[in-house]
Amino acid sequence: MRLLHACLVLMLAWPLSALAAADILVTAAQGNAGVRDFVTALRAQRPTDHVRFTAVSELPAGHRLKPGTRLILLDLAALDWRLKQAEGPPTLALRVSRVQASRHLGDRRPSYLSLLWSDPPxxxxxxxxxxxxxxxxxxxxxxxxxxxxxxxxxxxxxxxxxxxxxxxxxxxxxxxxxxxxxxxxxxxxxxxxxxxxxxxxxxxxxxxxxxxxxxxxxxxxxxxxxxxxxxxxxSDQHDWLAVLDRLLDQPPAAWPRTLYPERxxxxxxxxxxxxxxxxxxxxxxxxxxxxxxxxxx
Structure with missing residues (x-):
């Protein structure tokens, strides 16, 4: 009976965990070695989530992305693409410095965008x-x-x-x-x-x-x-992955508009x-x- 009970618990729990899995879309201009290494590390850190990479040139319009997607930008080309989209998913932008952001955004801080600064504070x-x-x-x-x-x-x-x-x-x-x-x-x-x-x-x-x-x-x-x-x-990739792990466990509404890593x-x-x-x-x-x-x- 105990074995049967355990099997029933696992069968019931599996669909719930599958439903809770996040769809995480990583994008950049190219899937170079650094980007591939980042995506591999993020997949290892979030094994229950669906982590995938798509080059900016292959992305559909923002409103065509699946609802609930968490979008991660890894370069300025990806940031520029997202800024042109009137609609789209909540977005985390990495590998952008404050000087670069100032040139690309000015004083704008779109509500859908969280900027994770690459330069030291x-x-x-x-x-x-x-x-x-x-x-x-x-x-x-x-x-x-x-x-x-x-x-x-x-x-x-x-x-x-x-x-x-x-x-x-x-x-x-x-x-x-x-x-x-x-x-x-x-x-x-x-x-x-x-x-x-x-x-x-x-x-x-x-x-x-x-x-x-x-x-x-x-x-x-x-x-x-x-x-x-x-x-x-x-702060290296390991430090930023720790930040992402914490943020991806939170609802996007709780994401900060800008952030330096504590580590x-x-x-x-x-x-x-x-x-x-x-x-x-x-x-x-x-x-x-x-x-x-x-x-x-």
């Missing part, structure tokens, strides 16, 4: 700089018209830490004077994730200039740390630290100190 980067370089007081920040909007946020965060933001516009990276001016007047250079300033073309000059002036560079991402920056906070780690360049006479970076201790500062805000 500027205030978090500032706390990392303060932890690694406690004697530094003047924080240099280069910006363009695209990233100017981040300055007020940085100034507020700096005020809480008794730091000063030395902001310098750099409209033309071919003009060396703004870079030299900010390095001359700063103890640390804090890199905003602005692709007009921090890119493969400017990287060598930026890093050599900061090194020559003995002004460490914090950020704007792990790539610059590997190339010769001092350190940066970063992150610190990447440090020990060779650069030694060359600048800075104490060796303990990534775990740095992460814990920065995270503690966020919890106490």
């Amino acid at each position: 500027p205030a978090r980067q500032l706390r990392l700089a303060h932890y690694l370089l406690p004697q530094a007081r003047r924080i240099g920040v280069l910006y363009t018209e695209n990233s100017r909007f981040l300055l007020d946020e940085l100034r507020q965060a700096a005020k809480a830490l008794r730091l000063e933001i030395i902001a310098q516009a750099w409209p033309d990276p071919r003009d060396n004077r703004p870079l030299q001016a900010v390095l001359k007047n700063s103890d640390v250079l804090l890199g905003l994730d602005d692709p007009l300033l921090y890119n493969a073309t400017t990287a060598k000059h930026l890093l050599l200039s900061s090194y020559a002036r003995q002004v460490p560079l914090i950020g704007p991402n792990a790539g610059f740390v590997r190339a010769g920056g001092l350190a940066s906070t970063l 992150f780690r610190v990447a440090g360049n020990q060779q650069v630290a030694r060359a600048l006479g800075i104490e060796a970076i303990d990534p775990v201790a740095a992460q814990q100190a920065v995270a503690a500062g966020e919890k106490h805000r």
Whole structure:
């Protein structure tokens, strides 16, 4: 009888679990290796859900997507497609920075869209700089018209830490004077994730200039740390999958309009630290100190 009862419970429960399974549609311009890896990892994390990938070019109009679909965008091409759809499912946009979103959306924040930022929070980067370089007081920040909007946020965060933001516009990276001016007047250079300033073309000059002036560079991402920056906070795919797992268990109406991941780690360049006479970076201790500062805000 017990075995029969258990079988009946399983038979009754299976249709209910099948009905509860979510239809998760992932889209991007192309199904490259990074996208395929993401989809595979999401399927492994959500084994009871139906996770599928469709390239943007193959998507139907938004109103033709199945009701109840959860849509995940993995690049700007996918974001632009969704913004053109008057109707469509609740949408989570990943791999988009605040500067990119500002250029593509302006001040718009559609109710169907949740933006999960790919760039490190500027205030978090500032706390990392303060932890690694406690004697530094003047924080240099280069910006363009695209990233100017981040300055007020940085100034507020700096005020809480008794730091000063030395902001310098750099409209033309071919003009060396703004870079030299900010390095001359700063103890640390804090890199905003602005692709007009921090890119493969400017990287060598930026890093050599900061090194020559003995002004460490914090950020704007792990790539610059590997190339010769001092350190940066970063959230990887594993951290974002944890965020998605939590959000996908919630009704879309509860999704935040914008979100930075709580989980992150610190990447440090020990060779650069030694060359600048800075104490060796303990990534775990740095992460814990920065995270503690966020919890106490």
